[in-house]
Amino acid sequence: MHAVDPIDAETYHRDIVPSLLAGERGLMAATGLGGLRPLTLRVGDSRWTYRGVDGRLRVEPGRRASACECTLSVTAWTDFVSQLRTAAALAIAGEVEVHDGTVLDLFAWEPVLRALYQGIPIFLPTGAALSDAQGRRVDLDRAWTLDDSDADLAAFFAATGVMRVRGVFSPDEVAALNAEVDRLADAARPGDDRSWWAATEDGEDVLCRLVYASEHSSAIAALAHDPRLLRLSSLLHDDLAPSTDRMEGIVALLKPAGRLKGLANIPWHTDCGLGGHPIMCPSVAVGIQLTGSTPETGCLEAVAGTHGKTCLPPGQGDLADLPYMPIPTEPGDVTVHIADVLHASPAPTGEGGRRTMYVTYHPPALFENVGPGQASNDLIRSRSADQLEEGLGR
Numbered sequence: 001m002h003a004v005d006p007i008d009a010e011t012y013h014r015d016i017v018p019s020l021l022a023g024e025r026g027l028m029a030a031t032g033l034g035g036l037r038p039l040t041l042r043v044g045d046s047r048w049t050y051r052g053v054d055g056r057l058r059v060e061p062g063r064r065a066s067a068c069e070c071t072l073s074v075t076a077w078t079d080f081v082s083q084l085r086t087a088a089a090l091a092i093a094g095e096v097e098v099h100d101g102t103v104l105d106l107f108a109w110e111p112v113l114r115a116l117y118q119g120i121p122i123f124l125p126t127g128a129a130l131s132d133a134q135g136r137r138v139d140l141d142r143a144w145t146l147d148d149s150d151a152d153l154a155a156f157f158a159a160t161g162v163m164r165v166r167g168v169f170s171p172d173e174v175a176a177l178n179a180e181v182d183r184l185a186d187a188a189r190p191g192d193d194r195s196w197w198a199a200t201e202d203g204e205d206v207l208c209r210l211v212y213a214s215e216h217s218s219a220i221a222a223l224a225h226d227p228r229l230l231r232l233s234s235l236l237h238d239d240l241a242p243s244t245d246r247m248e249g250i251v252a253l254l255k256p257a258g259r260l261k262g263l264a265n266i267p268w269h270t271d272c273g274l275g276g277h278p279i280m281c282p283s284v285a286v287g288i289q290l291t292g293s294t295p296e297t298g299c300l301e302a303v304a305g306t307h308g309k310t311c312l313p314p315g316q317g318d319l320a321d322l323p324y325m326p327i328p329t330e331p332g333d334v335t336v337h338i339a340d341v342l343h344a345s346p347a348p349t350g351e352g353g354r355r356t357m358y359v360t361y362h363p364p365a366l367f368e369n370v371g372p373g374q375a376s377n378d379l380i381r382s383r384s385a386d387q388l389e390e391g392l393g394r
Contacts, residue, residue: 009043068101161307161341198264208264268313296350
């Protein structure tokens, strides 16, 4: 990704932050302060402490004794404040030094900081119900088909940020794509830069993702311009284009069974969770279901309505009070989600084993800032399962 000019932390906090705190962004940030201990950001010799006081966010020079202190380089600070890289990306890269706390403190503060720095609202749970732009109650269990109108599809998708469309691909098409995945999986090897690998409890490598899959498959390459996928990806934005030579291209997600280390089973996240939100969103990912999926096999799940906002990952006990969407599928169905909706690919509760082919459509800014062969997930592919677990504070 293209670098941005260095941002001087002292100047930013002295000249810019006060006006942000006094305006709408300060009010927006204050909605996420509940339960947060003070946080000190240190960049060079500059220290600034963030804390809640009487329901408002206050930012003061220096460090308070009760604060968790996170030290960042000028480059890391610049990337963080501009959202080129998130706290998770910096932590995985080993670019956050933490005193009197853990990196989880920085993660907890991130929605507040994004609201202040970038003006991104914090998602506030208001119950399990969700309404669309016309105030109509949204049926989160609704499954759509290509026979439904664009207007109805778009209204649901705009409200939820995620949807399921039944029977888009025929059994013959699914069988042909599965055969291509089998062929590419047989050729994949750890360290080939075209695959992700997880590890079993015994330390055995297990293939969990094929990236840039269209490079060696004309059948997979053709998906990028399939009229059905183009229709679904353009319901809300008509300027999105498929990325086959960057951002990992067309991806085949392979969910193995069993307890694994690494990112075979991906916890609550957004697709811009490592950075690049200003240039990546609102990307749309279309997932072609090559097998069926259920909670037992670790189906996609989402918190509807979180796109365009930040939302802390919910605990299992929080889901009843959220517009929570488990999305079981049949082979040939597709799922469609906006990149920054909060979603997960959880560990199977049963036997496991499912496959999904993802084709992602990005806005023009992505192609202007991310070159061929580049992806925010490059950081993940360069780390072992143990390094990822350690970097994320697990």
